[in-house]
Structure formats: structure tokens, C-alpha cells
Amino acid sequence: MIKTKKHHCALFDLDGVLVDTAKYHFLAWKKIAAEFDYELTEADNEQLKGVSRSDSLKIILSLAKKTLDEVTFESFLHQKNNDYLNLIQEVTPSDLLVGVKRTLDFLKKSKIKIGLGSASKNALIILDKLQITSYFETIVDGNAVQNGKPHPEVFLKGSKALNVAPEDCVVFEDSQAGIIAAKAGGMTAIALGRPESFSKMDYCFPDFEALDNEKLQILFN
Numbered sequence: 001m002i003k004t005k006k007h008h009c010a011l012f013d014l015d016g017v018l019v020d021t022a023k024y025h026f027l028a029w030k031k032i033a034a035e036f037d038y039e040l041t042e043a044d045n046e047q048l049k050g051v052s053r054s055d056s057l058k059i060i061l062s063l064a065k066k067t068l069d070e071v072t073f074e075s076f077l078h079q080k081n082n083d084y085l086n087l088i089q090e091v092t093p094s095d096l097l098v099g100v101k102r103t104l105d106f107l108k109k110s111k112i113k114i115g116l117g118s119a120s121k122n123a124l125i126i127l128d129k130l131q132i133t134s135y136f137e138t139i140v141d142g143n144a145v146q147n148g149k150p151h152p153e154v155f156l157k158g159s160k161a162l163n164v165a166p167e168d169c170v171v172f173e174d175s176q177a178g179i180i181a182a183k184a185g186g187m188t189a190i191a192l193g194r195p196e197s198f199s200k201m202d203y204c205f206p207d208f209e210a211l212d213n214e215k216l217q218i219l220f221n
């Protein structure tokens with residue numbers, strides 16, 4: 001049972017929270033890692049979730065024990081993004097994760113402010129493909145921040161844009177980097193996924209189906 005104060009704002013991560021694009025990031029990185037003769041595992045991938053594109057490549061290079069000059073580094077970032085954009089081409093509203101649409105509708109009806117806090121520079125394209133852009137009063141993405149998660153900048157910018165104090169915000173995340181970012185920002189952090197993948201979260205649910213309207217009502221007013 002949730003015991004909490006009432007919050008006035010919901011900040012959503014995108015990849016792995018609203019839509020399962022996390023699997024496409026993984027596939028695209030696996031292909032890059034193979035070029036360094038490194039087989040990227042699901043466990044490695046947990047370290048990449050929520051982390052910016054260039055920080056992800058740095059992590060992969062350190063796993064593969066490789067170094068690259070700046071120009072080659074940039075060309076791999078470019079290649080990864082091209083592969084990723086190809087993989088997400090067919091994303092449609094049917095790819096919204098279970099319970100997401102009902103959650104957004106509930107929050108909108110309850111007049112809770114809704115924002116996006118994503119590390120992705122492709123966030124706008126994906127929100128449009130999912131046809132949910134209009135739910136978001138503010139969209140803070142990878143183009144808008146200097147510091148990636150686990151730094152709290154992306155969520156603090158969101159709460160500021162919505163004019164809501166951090167302690168009145170709930171953050172929904174599927175990555176440990178994002179949970180740390182939310183807590184560092186002074187927000188309530190809800191992890192979506194398996195509890196053993198996270199630490200420091202306030203609550204954990206397998207998905208939005210488990211976070212039904214009755215529970216949302218307890219979290220928000």
C-alpha cells in the first residue's frame with residue numbers, strides 16, 4: 001500500500017517507460033559493440049539505460065577496452081543513431097506500453113501537470129509517432145540539457161518549466177540512472193520494472209497496469 005503526500009506533477013522518462021524503445025537502443029549498441037569484438041550483454045545494457053548517447057559509447061568502449069579518436073567516436077555515434085532511427089521507423093500508437101494511455105488520461109482529467117524528462121535527442125519524433133505529444137506541457141529532452149542522468153538537470157528543468165516544486169513531482173523511470181537523478185532532484189521516484197534492478201527508489205511497480213487509478217489517486221491530487 002502506498003503512503004505518501006499528494007503530488008501535483010508527473011514527469012515521465014520516455015524509453016522503457018512510455019514505449020519499449022529500450023530494446024532498439026540495445027540492438028543498435030550491440031551492433032556497434034560487435035565492431036569492437038565485444039558481445040554486449042543484457043546485464044551490460046542495464047548500465048546504458050537512461051544514459052546519454054555519448055556516455056553510452058564511452059561505457060561500451062571501456063567494457064571493450066578500446067579507445068577511439070574524436071572523429072571516429074563521432075562517426076560511431078552517428079552510425080548508432082542511424083541504425084536506431086531505422087529500427088524505430090515502424091513505431092505506432094499500438095507500441096505504447098500497457099497502462100500508459102490510461103495513466104496519461106487519468107492525470108489529464110485530474111489536472112495534474114505532465115512533463116517529459118528524457119535523455120534522448122529523438123524524443124519528439126517518438127512522441128509524435130505514439131501520438132501523445134499533446135499530453136505534455138513541457139518536454140525536456142537530450143537536446144535541452146548539459147548534464148545527463150544521473151544528474152538531476154533534466155527533471156529539475158521540467159519541474160521549473162511547470163512551476164511545481166521538486167518535492168511535489170513524481171518521476172516515472174525504468175533506469176537506475178534516472179532513479180538517482182530523480183532522488184538527487186528531491187522528487188518522488190517510481191521505478192518501473194523488477195525491484196532487483198533498482199535501489200533508492202520510493203516505489204517499484206512492474207508496469208503501469210499494476211499502478212491502477214486507485215493508486216494514482218493516492219499519489220496525486
Ligand code: BG6
Pocket residue numbers: 014015022025048049050051052053056081118119120121122123142175
Ligand atoms: C535514453 C535511453 O532514454 O536516451 C538510452 O534510455 C539512450 O538508452 C538515451 O542512450 C539517448 O538517446 P538518443 O535517442 O539521443 O540516442
Ligand code: MG
Pocket residue numbers: 013014015016017049050173174175
Ligand atoms: Mg528509460
